[in-house]
Amino acid sequence: MASNHKPKKLMVSSSQSNLYTTLFFIVLFTIPALFLLHTTTTTSLCTTSFSTHPSPSWSGNLLAAQFAWNRLPLVQDRSRPTALRIAVFSRKWPIGTIPGGMERHAHTLHTTLSLLGHQVHVFTSPVLPKELIKLDNQQGSPSPSSPYIHFHEGEPGRWRYNKAWEQFLEENQREQFDVVHSESVALPHWLARNLPNLAVSWHGIALESLHSDIFQDLTRKPNEPISPSFNQSIQGVVPKVLNEIRFFHNYAHHVAISDSCGEMLRDVYQIPDKRVHVIVNGVDEADFGVDDNLGQEFRSAIGIPKNASLVLGVAGRLVKDKGHPILYEAFSKLIDKNPNVYLIVAGSGPWEGRYKDLGPQVLVLGSMSPSKLHAFYNGIDIFVNPTLRPQGLDLTLMEAMMSGKPVMASRFPSIKGTIVVDDEFGFMFSPNVESLLEALELAVSEGPKRAAQRGKACREYANSMFTARKMALAYERLFLCIKNETFCAYP
Numbered sequence: 001m002a003s004n005h006k007p008k009k010l011m012v013s014s015s016q017s018n019l020y021t022t023l024f025f026i027v028l029f030t031i032p033a034l035f036l037l038h039t040t041t042t043t044s045l046c047t048t049s050f051s052t053h054p055s056p057s058w059s060g061n062l063l064a065a066q067f068a069w070n071r072l073p074l075v076q077d078r079s080r081p082t083a084l085r086i087a088v089f090s091r092k093w094p095i096g097t098i099p100g101g102m103e104r105h106a107h108t109l110h111t112t113l114s115l116l117g118h119q120v121h122v123f124t125s126p127v128l129p130k131e132l133i134k135l136d137n138q139q140g141s142p143s144p145s146s147p148y149i150h151f152h153e154g155e156p157g158r159w160r161y162n163k164a165w166e167q168f169l170e171e172n173q174r175e176q177f178d179v180v181h182s183e184s185v186a187l188p189h190w191l192a193r194n195l196p197n198l199a200v201s202w203h204g205i206a207l208e209s210l211h212s213d214i215f216q217d218l219t220r221k222p223n224e225p226i227s228p229s230f231n232q233s234i235q236g237v238v239p240k241v242l243n244e245i246r247f248f249h250n251y252a253h254h255v256a257i258s259d260s261c262g263e264m265l266r267d268v269y270q271i272p273d274k275r276v277h278v279i280v281n282g283v284d285e286a287d288f289g290v291d292d293n294l295g296q297e298f299r300s301a302i303g304i305p306k307n308a309s310l311v312l313g314v315a316g317r318l319v320k321d322k323g324h325p326i327l328y329e330a331f332s333k334l335i336d337k338n339p340n341v342y343l344i345v346a347g348s349g350p351w352e353g354r355y356k357d358l359g360p361q362v363l364v365l366g367s368m369s370p371s372k373l374h375a376f377y378n379g380i381d382i383f384v385n386p387t388l389r390p391q392g393l394d395l396t397l398m399e400a401m402m403s404g405k406p407v408m409a410s411r412f413p414s415i416k417g418t419i420v421v422d423d424e425f426g427f428m429f430s431p432n433v434e435s436l437l438e439a440l441e442l443a444v445s446e447g448p449k450r451a452a453q454r455g456k457a458c459r460e461y462a463n464s465m466f467t468a469r470k471m472a473l474a475y476e477r478l479f480l481c482i483k484n485e486t487f488c489a490y491p
């Protein structure tokens with residue numbers, strides 16, 4: 001009896017453990033699947049309007065707001081005792097060289113906050129001596145309206161948070177900071193844990209990486225082997241998500257740079273609502289505006305004929321994970337039947353040569369300075385961003401919209417929930433060749449007049465949401481509110 005019983009019991013427990021394993025995997029794959037599902041819903045306005053659009057008369061505690069603060073008509077209120085003392089931890093501070101998105105954000109935000117009258121101290125890694133000279137030239141004589149930069153000692157470009165932390169403590173002892181801002185994990189969580197007045201901005205989280213790893217692997221051809229480095233990344237991403245969920249709560253306040261990232265931090269990372277705030281990054285409104293003449297000049301200078309029926313543009317690093325393989329293939333199919341459609345490629349990287357092979361309808365122009373980019377955006381009809389890797393949110397989408405251009409972009413939750421929130425703003429596609437080709441064909445059939453109409457709506461939206469000033473006013477309000485809760489009451 002007993003011996004009969006044993007195997008049965010064993011069987012039961014092993015099937016139970018199978019059940020648990022199955023449940024575990026169901027849960028594991030439901031999370032990304034939920035986001036994928038979320039992205040394939042077509043009625044974007046219906047699904048996101050509650051969280052992303054406050055009513056015009058919204059009032060309440062800002063800390064509890066789940067929509068992007070950029071949506072509020074924020075103005076600088078000089079009746080408040082506003083001069084804040086702000087400490088910033090940033091791995092790098094951009095001087096001269098072309099910076100990444102995170103450094104650009106730090107620079108735009110804190111330069112604007114300084115101009116608004118706040119005292120900003122940036123703790124960052126050292127730069128080469130010749131770059132320091134540029135900094136001096138750039139800032140002219142020391143001025144109270146620019147951030148004070150503390151470069152820690154050591155090797156140029158190499159971030160050492162403990163050195164920066166020492167400098168911060170010294171400066172904090174001299175006069176206490178009202179608020180501390182960390183760009184991503186510049187300040188690691190075991191130090192951040194001790195600071196109740198800290199806000200961290202996340203420029204991409206591991207859950208978003210999981211999503212982009214899925215999209216990237218799906219673009220692999222049936223016989224194409226998985227690269228060892230990508231395989232390693234995909235194997236490591238779930239532990240990374242779990243790790244982040246465990247340590248993120250050590251940061252007092254979280255700034256998500258897209259609506260969907262805010263949602264993930266609240267709903268999956270389980271950070272209390274009142275500690276998660278959505279503030280979308282902004283671009284300098286002086287650098288990107290509508291200028292039709294500039295656009296026309298740019299077109300003729302690069303030799304786009306007058307009878308061009310549609311001019312598309314793509315910008316950024318020309319690498320695989322920015323989606324260039326799918327744009328390359330979709331565009332090569334599009335021009336088979338459309339001899340008057342052009343693609344301008346602004347950027348450099350491994351895919352430069354491939355694009356050149358597509359013939360005279362593709363103009364590959366290399367990396368561009370900000371002023372040339374301004375002309376580029378004005379010269380195109382539609383901006384295409386086929387990214388497979390949208391951790392954070394590409395500033396190029398905002399720059400194009402600020403320049404009055406509609407966008408065509410991969411349907412990721414961040415882009416759909418914050419950028420292309422209205423069908424009028426452009427086109428979204430699943431990141432595969434067929435879906436992108438379909439979007440391109442639709443844009444071609446609509447023509448440039450319709451694109452310009454869409455562009456007007458984009459400009460209006462971008463101007464209300466994506467200006468550096470709007471971003472800085474939102475951060476200012478958050479920092480004031482962290483300092484003293486009476487500032488959290490809106491209006």
Ligand SMILES: *[C@@H]1O[C@H](CO)[C@@H](O)[C@H](O)[C@H]1NC(C)=O
Pocket residue numbers: 226227228231232235
């Ligand atoms: C991917 O990584 C896993 C775990 O490290 C390994 O078992 C597997 O063989 C790798 N696959 C390929 C195709 O490299």
Ligand SMILES: *[C@@H]1O[C@H](CO)[C@@H](O)[C@H](O)[C@H]1NC(C)=O
Pocket residue numbers: 305306307308339340
């Ligand atoms: C467009 O104009 C160019 C000359 O600028 C001409 O060579 C070309 O054939 C024209 N294309 C079409 C399809 O009309």
Ligand SMILES: *[C@@H]1O[C@H](CO)[C@@H](O)[C@H](O)[C@H]1NC(C)=O
Pocket residue numbers: 484485486
């Ligand atoms: C917060 O601000 C209010 C209004 O300016 C002020 O009366 C109060 O003393 C401040 N509280 C603290 C703790 O500074």
